[in-house]
Amino acid sequence: MFTDQQKIGAMLSAIGLFFGFLGVLLFLDRGLLALGNILLVSGIFLILGFNKTLNFFGQRKKIRGTILFFLGIIVLLATRWTFVGMLVELFGFVNLFGDAFPIIISILRKLPIIGNILNHPIVNKVLQKADSGNELPF
Structure with missing residues (x-):
C-alpha cells in the first residue's frame, strides 16, 4: 500500500507537526518551530516524491500559499520575528492545505473523543459555517 519512503515521510510530517x-x-520557541518546519517539509517531500512535490507547490492557484509558507519559514529562521513568521507561515499553510480541511474534519468526526467534540451542536454550527463560506466564522 505505502512504500517505506512514504511511511518515513508520514512519520517525519507527524513529528514536524x-x-x-x-x-x-x-x-x-524558535528552535522547535524551525525544526518542525524542516521536518514537515521533508516529510511532504518524501510522501509525494520530487516531481509531485514541485507540482503541488507550483500550482497556479496555490502559488500565493507557497510563497507565504516559505517566506514565513525564512522569516522564522533568519530573523528574531518569530510571531510574524508564524503568522505569515500559518496564512500560507491555510492557503496551501485548505482544500483538505473538510476531509480531515470528516475523519476526525469518526474518532471517539474528538468526534464527540466536533459533533457538538455549537462546534458543528461553526464548522459548517466555515465550510460553506470558505471563510472563518468570526
Whole structure:
C-alpha cells in the first residue's frame, strides 16, 4: 500500500507537526518551530516524491500559499520575528492545505473523543459555517 519512503515521510510530517505544536505551546520557541518546519517539509517531500512535490507547490492557484509558507519559514529562521513568521507561515499553510480541511474534519468526526467534540451542536454550527463560506466564522 505505502512504500517505506512514504511511511518515513508520514512519520517525519507527524513529528514536524508535533514539534510545531510544541513550539507554539512553549511561547513560540524558535528552535522547535524551525525544526518542525524542516521536518514537515521533508516529510511532504518524501510522501509525494520530487516531481509531485514541485507540482503541488507550483500550482497556479496555490502559488500565493507557497510563497507565504516559505517566506514565513525564512522569516522564522533568519530573523528574531518569530510571531510574524508564524503568522505569515500559518496564512500560507491555510492557503496551501485548505482544500483538505473538510476531509480531515470528516475523519476526525469518526474518532471517539474528538468526534464527540466536533459533533457538538455549537462546534458543528461553526464548522459548517466555515465550510460553506470558505471563510472563518468570526
